[in-house]
Amino acid sequence: MKFFIDTANLDQIREAQDLGVLDGVTTNPSLMAKEGITGRNNILKHYVDICNIVDGDVSAEVIATDFEGMVKEGEQLAELHEQIVVKVPMIKEGIKAIKYFSDNGIRTNCTLVFSAGQALLAAKAGATYVSPFIGRLDDISTDGLNLIAEIRLIYDNYGFETQILAASVRHTMHVLECAKIGSDVMTGPLSSIEGLLKHPLTDIGLEKFLADYKKGN
Numbered sequence: 001m002k003f004f005i006d007t008a009n010l011d012q013i014r015e016a017q018d019l020g021v022l023d024g025v026t027t028n029p030s031l032m033a034k035e036g037i038t039g040r041n042n043i044l045k046h047y048v049d050i051c052n053i054v055d056g057d058v059s060a061e062v063i064a065t066d067f068e069g070m071v072k073e074g075e076q077l078a079e080l081h082e083q084i085v086v087k088v089p090m091i092k093e094g095i096k097a098i099k100y101f102s103d104n105g106i107r108t109n110c111t112l113v114f115s116a117g118q119a120l121l122a123a124k125a126g127a128t129y130v131s132p133f134i135g136r137l138d139d140i141s142t143d144g145l146n147l148i149a150e151i152r153l154i155y156d157n158y159g160f161e162t163q164i165l166a167a168s169v170r171h172t173m174h175v176l177e178c179a180k181i182g183s184d185v186m187t188g189p190l191s192s193i194e195g196l197l198k199h200p201l202t203d204i205g206l207e208k209f210l211a212d213y214k215k216g217n
Contacts, residue, residue, distance in 0.1 A: 001179045002056070004187035006167070008035045008046065012190050013053050019193070024056035026109070026131075026167065026187040028087070029063065044080060051081040059109045059129070061087035062097075070097040078106045085109050085128060090118045095125045102126025109165065116150040123155060123162040129185065134178075135168030144168070145177050152182045172196055 002023035005016045008031040016022040027050070032038070037046045047060045058081070062073040074086040074097065086101060087109045088094045098108045102125060109129040110122035114137060122130045132151060134144025151164050166178040169188030172195030178186050186192075 001183060002163075002185040003193055004056075004059075004165070004185055005190055005193070006031070006169070006187040007189065008032045008037060008050070010049060010053065013050060016190050016193065017054055021193070022054060022056070023185070024058060024083075024187075025050050025054055026059040026087070026165070028061045028111075044077075047077070047084065048080055051083045054083070056083065057085045057107070057129075058083050059085045059087040059111075061111065062089075065089065065091065065093060067093045067096050067100075070094065071100055074101055074106060074108075087111050087131075088127075090114075090122065095121055098122065098125040098127050111167070114147070116147065116154055119151040119162075119164075120154055123160040127162050129163045129165040131165045131167040131187075133168035134166055134174060135170040137168075138170070145174075145181060148178060148181045148183050172198075 137144035163184035
């Protein structure tokens with residue numbers, strides 16, 4: 001399973017990259033604003049800055065909601081850097097745009113997916129990634145992980161190459177459960193990845209090893 005980090009914070013991206021397990025980055029206008037990145041030119045520059053840190057795919061989101069606007073923005077984003085994947089919302093015009101991008105060799109990430117039917121349409125249109133938001137489903141007492149399982153079954157049934165990118169991952173157990181179900185990618189905060197490092201027995205064992213070493217020196 002690929003590990004993406006969901007942020008626009010360059011320091012966190014560098015930290016995840018230095019860990020050696022980062023495969024890509026997802027971000028959105030809200031995350032950009034959180035880092036104080038506003039204005040079209042500043043946002044575009046920031047995407048390039050992210051691409052220069054990581055080795056893998058970087059999802060860059062269109063703002064337009066009409067077909068022509070999404071195509072114009074998406075083509076501009078794709079020209080920024082070869083690692084850019086154009087992030088398109090799961091709406092009717094978005095599906096049209098994904099089909100257009102797919103036919104023209106531009107990779108896409110269909111975002112704001114909350115049902116298996118939406119994921120099926122995205123795959124039919126040729127999306128590179130589909131992003132089901134599991135944390136937001138959990139927030140309304142719906143099993144987000146079950147959605148991942150449903151999409152995995154459908155994609156396997158028909159050999160769709162669209163990758164399942166589990167989004168809105170909130171914590172380490174989300175990461176582990178997504179791995180069990182067969183999600184191709186997860187994207188979440190750095191803490192959800194670093195949480196995989198932690199186990200009390202590791203800490204206890206290391207403390208004992210170091211104490212025993214000191215006794216003999």
